[in-house]
Amino acid sequence: MSLKNPLLSIALLLAAGQNCVAQSTMQPWLTLSFDNSRSGWNPHETQLTQASVQTKGIVRATIIPLVGDARGMEAQPLVLPNVKTDLGVHDVMVLPSMANVVRGVDAHDGSGIWQANLGMPINGSQQIDAHNINQHWGCISTGVIDPDTQRLYQVCWVSPDKSGSPQTARYFMFVLNVADGTQVVPPVLIQGVSQGQDFNSEMRKQRSSLVETNINGVKTVFGCSGTIFETGAGADGFCFAFDVATNKMGPMLALTSGEGAGVWMAGQGMAADPQGLLYLVTGNGDFDGKTLFGESFLKLKYTPAAGGNAATLQVADHWTPWTDLARTGQSEAQLPLKMAGVSAPSAAIRRPVNAGMNTSMENAAIRVAPAVQGRGIPAVQVVPAAMATGAWSDEDWGSAGPACIFPIGVCIAAGKDGIGYPIRTANLGNTTLDDLANPKSNCARLASAPVWLTMSPGQVDSCPNDPRILNFFPNGDTAHLHMTPVQFFDPVLNSWTIFVWGENSQLHKWAISSTGIPKYIAQSHEFASTDVRGVPPGGMPGGFCSGSSNGADPNSAILVCTIPYGDANTNVVNGRLLVYDPVHLAADGSLKVLWDSQRFAVTFLFNKFDPPVIDGGQIYVPNYNGGVDLYRLVQ
Secondary structure (H helix, E strand, O other): OOOOOHHHHHHHHHHHHHHOOOOOOOOOEOOOOOOOOOOOEEOEOOOOOHHHHHHHOEEEEEEEEOOOOOOOOOOOOEEEEEEEEOOEEEEEEEEEOOOOEEEEEEOOOOOEEEEEEOOOOEEOOOOOEOOOOOOEEOOOOOOEEEOOOOEEEEEEEEOOOOOOOHHHOEEEEEEEEOOOOOEOOOOEEOOOEEOOEEHHHOOEEOOOOOEEEEEOOEEEEEEEEEEOOOOOOOEEOEEEEEEOOOOEEEEEEEOOOOEEOOOOHHHOOOEEOOOOOEEEEOOOEOEOOOOOEOOOEEEEEEEOOEOOEOOEEEEEEEEOOOOHHHHHOOOOOOOOOOOOOOOOOOOOOOOOEOOOOOOOOOOOEEEEOOOOOOOOOOOEEEEOOOOOOOOOOOOOHHHOOOEEEHHHOEEEEOOOOOEEEEEEOOOOOOOOHHHHOOHHHHHOOOOOOOEEOOOOOOOOOOOOOOHHHHOOEEOOOOOOOOOOOEEEEEOOOOEEEEEEEOOOOEEEEEEEOOOOOEEEEEEEEEEOOOOOOOOOOOOOOOOEEEEEOEOOOHHHOEEEEEEEOOOOOOOOOEEEEEEEEEEEEOOOOOEEEEEEHHHHOOOOEOOOOOOOEEEOOEEEEEOOOOEEEEEEEOO
């Protein structure tokens, strides 16, 4: 069409411009670790590449403040691009603080768009954390954004009686509009009874993040939790469903009958496959393979309500490496009261969450195992003198979320031993107590033999007939994995790969074959908790990473990681940010560093359990300074 009136042409173009919004360069980051497989990988990043990072460098551009909490947030920031807000169209980043104040900010400059106060948070105290790292306990877990409705689903711990006490606190599901922060419905109480266990009868810890599935048009949000006093009566892991259509609670599933099996996975949420099946790893607890699922990899099946039948959430299959009882070598007995989060192995005494290592190294045994070729780690083991006794202790297999590579049907689960177990998703095996009497046969059900994922202790059997063999500190330090492994299909190796960073160790890269067999590729020179490693038992919690690439271009791939210098479990410590080339190795065969905050004297307080976000040419790093650091290429 030809317009002869130039003024009219300009007016029409301006009007059209008001209705047309330039497409954002950012990708929706809707859930923790980017997607429902928890890959931790953004495959649509066009600006941050190996060359751009190495030649231009990156700079900390903006520090986005949070509200009401000295530490800021432990949820991962989420991003929804191209949102029409009252202030115009923005790429909205959602930041829930531990003070229960949620902010919606512009993802590029951190400017505020909206703010929502979700109620009084729980005060930090030794009832929850012996070290008082957190000022508050409010919005602890990462929520999930539904991109179709532009709604955020966020669970927060609230004090209804305004006391700030965890004894009377309750968890609520909040449903917020991402455009303006308004609540779609009043807060929905997280509640339910399963196996005779009432979710609200004990102080729970809902750190595990949320996930949303959409199966045949039925949308459901799922979450899980543990219990603060995990060896007390009523300690339990729970998973629950929230119906998106009605904004009401669905079924609640207890994972034991008050005997542990909490779900936290260092904040990671359940992984969900395209069929809507859910995958998770439980922590300390009793096990019978029927109703008690401590220290187990679980596949859950949700069946929506239909035909007058109520919705159900059930354990569909499971695989278990050992029981806590077998790890202690003790007869079943009642444990003294102990809070969740004590690092294994440890004495079972009354201690609060994240109370740290308390195994005495006095009279510990020293043993040497033959080295493994190619790993470059001395094979010295320090064996603690005593283990916790009782029905369950504190081995905490569920200290990290699994790496679920759904295209090959394998999830790799690892915990505080640093051992990776490749589990076939189609048939986990439904482990029984009789199966555990023959560990070799039980491990034969895996896709391949388990491997020492986070370090090499020498030639120590990773699936021994006596699981007590695993009760040692490799080289005197813990090797726990708290980071959910990052997944990436390496176009040069033509193979799936995973990246893991255990405590007191280096970043490790493993190739995973099409049948699920892990193969060690390389490791970094940089160590987590370098200031305390070598002083048994070292520091926590290892590294946390995310990656990005422009599709399958091998030169575009980067891996961004944060690690602590000290023990971030017992203290607030400084952190280090590193950018790696995850594809091309250095001349000495190590993982190549592209940028290191240490070289540029960039300092920040390390944030436990919170991986970076890489999106639209920017890197977001939540800190314990009360905000989020934004890094971008030097202009």
